[in-house]
Amino acid sequence: xxxxxxxxxxxxxxxxxxxxxxxxxxxxxxxxxxxxxxxxxxxxxxxxxxxxxxxxxxxxxxxxxxxxxxxxxxxxxxxxxxxxxxxxxxxxxxxxxxxxxxxxxxxxxxxxxxxxxxxxxxxxxxxxxxxxxxxxxxxxxxxxxxxxxxxxxxxxxxxxxxxxxxxxxxxxxxxxxxxxxxxxxxxxxxxxxxxxxxxxxxxxxxxxxxxxxxxxxxxxxxxxxxxxxxxxxxxxxxxxxxxxxxxxxxxxx
Amino acid sequence: xxxxxxxxxxxxxxxxxxxxxxxxxxxxxxxxxxxxxxxxxxxxxxxxxxxxxxxxxxxxxxxxxxxxxxxxxxxxxxxxxxxxxxxxxxxxxxxxxxxxxxxxxxxxxxxxxxxxxxxxxxxxxxxxxxxxxxxxxxxxxxxxxxxxxxxxxxxxxxxxxxxxxxxxxxxxxxxxxxxxxxxxxxxxxx
Numbered sequence: 381x382x383x384x385x386x387x388x389x390x391x392x393x394x395x396x397x398x399x400x401x402x403x404x405x406x407x408x409x410x411x412x413x414x415x416x417x418x419x420x421x422x423x424x425x426x427x428x429x430x431x432x433x434x435x436x437x438x439x440x441x442x443x444x445x446x447x448x449x450x451x452x453x454x455x456x457x458x459x460x461x462x463x464x465x466x467x468x469x470x471x472x473x474x475x476x477x478x479x480x481x482x483x484x485x486x487x488x489x490x491x492x493x494x495x496x497x498x499x500x501x502x503x504x505x506x507x508x509x510x511x512x513x514x515x516x517x518x519x520x521x522x523x524x525x526x527x528x529x530x531x532x533x534x535x536x537x538x539x540x541x542x543x544x545x546x547x548x549x550x551x552x553x554x555x556x557x558x559x560x561x562x563x564x565x566x567x568x569x570x571x572x573x574x575x576x577x578x579x580x581x582x583x584x585x586x587x588x589x590x591x592x593x594x595x596x597x598x599x600x601x602x603x604x605x606x607x608x609x610x611x612x613x614x615x616x617x618x619x620x621x622x623x624x625x626x627x628x629x630x631x632x633x
Numbered sequence: 634x635x636x637x638x639x640x641x642x643x644x645x646x647x648x649x650x651x652x653x654x655x656x657x658x659x660x661x662x663x664x665x666x667x668x669x670x671x672x673x674x675x676x677x678x679x680x681x682x683x684x685x686x687x688x689x690x691x692x693x694x695x696x697x698x699x700x701x702x703x704x705x706x707x708x709x710x711x712x713x714x715x716x717x718x719x720x721x722x723x724x725x726x727x728x729x730x731x732x733x734x735x736x737x738x739x740x741x742x743x744x745x746x747x748x749x750x751x752x753x754x755x756x757x758x759x760x761x762x763x764x765x766x767x768x769x770x771x772x773x774x775x776x777x778x779x780x781x782x783x784x785x786x787x788x789x790x791x792x793x794x795x796x797x798x799x800x801x802x803x804x805x806x807x808x809x810x811x812x813x814x815x816x817x818x819x820x821x822x823x
Contacts, residue, residue, distance in 0.1 A: 411663075421688045
């Protein structure tokens with residue numbers, strides 16, 4: 381590219397130059413616009429921008445709150461479950477080892493502030509030793525270590541989905557896992573309610589009775605305990621239970 | 634760089650001082666209006682465009698760096714507004730042409746039948762048909778009488794680019810207006 385001369389003409393065609401000069405000579409029309417109108421418009425635009433910014437901030441804050449509200453309970457539950465899961469695994473280990481004598485379970489937990497929970501959690505009582513069966517622990521059905529310990533919330537969601545899709549056996553399995561793997565979690569209480577109902581619907585009254593009995597033992601004064609007592613009365617007497625499983629006479633096994 | 638008084642005025646306007654903004658408007662509106670008239674050739678649009686330019690300028694005034702020329706900054710805003718105006722006008726003309734099924738609008742006003750006015754109208758029609766960059770270079774150089782250096786600073790492109798675009802715009806205008814091509818084309822590298 382050739383360096384242009386600083387004084388090179390902008391227009392070289394004479395007739396075009398005439399037109400350009402005529403364009404330059406156009407009379408300027410009177411301007412009606414005043415500064416007041418412009419300042420008003422500027423103020424309106426600024427306030428609109430401010431409103432948009434405020435709305436944006438509010439929306440971001442709301443989105444962050446929603447995310448936080450969804451995430452924090454999960455973290456809290458996971459944190460709550462950790463020592464309890466250790467206890468459950470300890471109990472599992474004791475059962476798997478087949479020890480015949482009762483032994484005390486020692487759980488050391490670091491003190492921490494209780495996490496807010498919509499459902500009051502009563503401290504679960506120590507399960508009485510089943511003298512007839514030799515069972516020693518409240519979570520006797522936790523005989524097999526699960527491949528992976530899912531959170532109670534996850535299991536509860538899967539169980540709800542299974543119930544909604546009428547996959548009763550799957551739902552029973554998932555609810556039993558909640559009771560077994562997260563015995564003190566609030567979800568375990570709801571799981572026992574649902575287990576009792578599902579077992580009753582399936583005609584497995586002995587197992588339903590076991591679920592309700594465990595519920596009453598663990599949460600004797602919780603809401604709904606009267607109804608559970610009434611259902612247990614309606615179910616009548618039955619075999620003793622080891623956790624969720626009825627202990628049938630040897631010939632039935 | 635502004636002189637001291639202008640710099641103080643701009644600083645006050647940046648702080649939101651309404652009277653300073655009014656003073657800035659009064660000081661620059663005629664020049665901006667003239668630039669817009671030259672760029673558009675449409676006296677009826679000048680008022681609206683002047684208003685748009687100053688609203689945009691005062692809204693964005695906080696971002697203006699005082700080491701730059703305020704006039705140049707306003708001119709840049711005016712160029713952008715006029716560019717949008719040409720786009721809108723082209724779209725409107727296409728819609729109108731489609732609606733009436735005819736050719737380009739002929740002069741409706743008897744006063745525009747005068748030869749000079751008609752030539753000017755045709756000139757602006759041809760100018761509006763140019764690509765934005767060519768039109769802006771030609772307007773800055775030919776209509777606003779800016780030097781190559783000043784037009785280069787205004788448009789943010791090298792001097793050689795301004796020169797090329799101006800010459801190219803001149804050629805295209807001559808073609809559109811059925812004028813002989815400008816002399817001295819051989820010196821230009823395309």
